[in-house]
Amino acid sequence: MSHKSKSQVAFIVGASILMISSAGFAQDSACPEVSFDAFSMARQSRRIVADYTRLHETHEQDMQRLELLYFLQTGREKPWSFAVAGLIDWDNTFGFDACTNQGPWEAKLNPLMMGGVASFKLTSIGLGVEAFALLAIDRLEASPTLAQTMTPDGGVKDPTGLANLRQDQSMLGGRLSYKDWATVVGGVIQNGGIENTVGEDGREFVYDGELGADPDRIYLGVGVPRFQAYTHIIFDAQDVSPDQLELRVAALPLPYYDLTALVGLGYIDDESQVVLDLGVGNILKVFSVDVGFEHRPFQLRHARLRAELDSSWGWEPDDLKNIEPGLEAYPRFAFDTGAFVETSWFQSRYLEEKTGQTGAWGVSFGAYIRPDLTIWVNRIDILAGVNQPEELERLSEVAGHWHLGVRIYSRFGL
Secondary structure: OOHHHHHHHHHHHHHHHHHHHHHHHHHHHOOOOEOOHHHOHHHHHHHHHHHHHHHHHHHHHHHHHHHHHHHHHHOOOOOEEEEEEEEEEEEEEEEEEEEEOOEEEEEEEOOEEEEEEEEEEEOOOOEEEEEEEEEEEEEEEEOOOOHHHEOOOOOEOOOOOOOEEEEEEEEEEEEEEEOOOEEEEEEEEEEOOOEEEOOOOOOOEOEOOOOOOOOOEEEEEEEEHHHOEEEEEEEEOOOOEEEEEEEEEEEEEOOOOOOEEEEEEEEEHHHOEEEEEEEEEEEOOOEEEEEEEEEOOEEEEEEEEEEEEEEEEEEOOOOOOOOOOOOOOOOOEEEEEEEEEEEEEEOOHHHHHHHOOOOEEEEEEEEEEEEEOOOEEEEEEEEEEEOOHHHHHHOHHHOOOOEEEEEEEEEEEO
């Protein structure tokens, strides 16, 4: 064999070894592409409806407390009420393994919701109207490199220029109510396209979903507030394909010890599941228990035990209980507090398909403070937990990941 032939053989062998090594390295660096439930149109729509429900219930309970205070002080119903309120809900879930163009990398999910509501009620005829607007932001953010947390002189700084996936959605709508016997609500949900931002370090998430804007969706609901009985539908206005149907009664009075019952029946389109919820609340004024079932296959979907305590410290007129009917209401200066803890189990066919987990134990706890100046009320909730059933129903990938959340509610009006 000539010297030239030997050189060619050596080059081919060397190139082959290099290609095999490179292929092996690429295989080691490979990772599954990102397709988080957080960016699924169906689950995003359900998420913003749940956000609105939380805003409405928080505001409604606040206004009911105001009406009760007025009645205790004057002996008559409050003739009217008007208020504007807002809610900010921020959450942070840690420890995701995401896929980037530079290989696997840790990330965190930090959704943010901002919502506002204006309500007006004429108690004399029992008519109430409400307008609301919400903006929900879902963002998956890469953990920073060491260089992104250091200043040029070697100091420490807040990281900037991080790779992230982000999608915004908004909802505008209104509600009409008659006393506590009937309510009708409707809204339009608009989803923006997904923004895949490259970090200053050149890192970029590998995302296998659609980046374009989703079509608008419609939310319609009716209910009986007295029993917290509601049914709603979310659907695509273009093809009238329902994303979710639900009928839920959360405060059905039982004839024993002031207990209340929970009964819920719903259909989740993207899971092809019928879900049944049953529960009992106000046990010893502290505890509640609920369970859920799904039908494909028929099995326990979740079980939960919750304990909740509330208390109040404040100043009120000494003659509050002896005040003569007909006098105007006094202001209230109070500081309300509360706390809860719950433990749960969750399993579903969808969770197993997405994560490989057959089920997950969960625990959640939190506390709130509520300074009350009658015309101006604020409430701050701090929450923490892992594997909460509602979170796993919305985002299967959060299984096993702790989250920390803060909610701030503020209302001005009478």
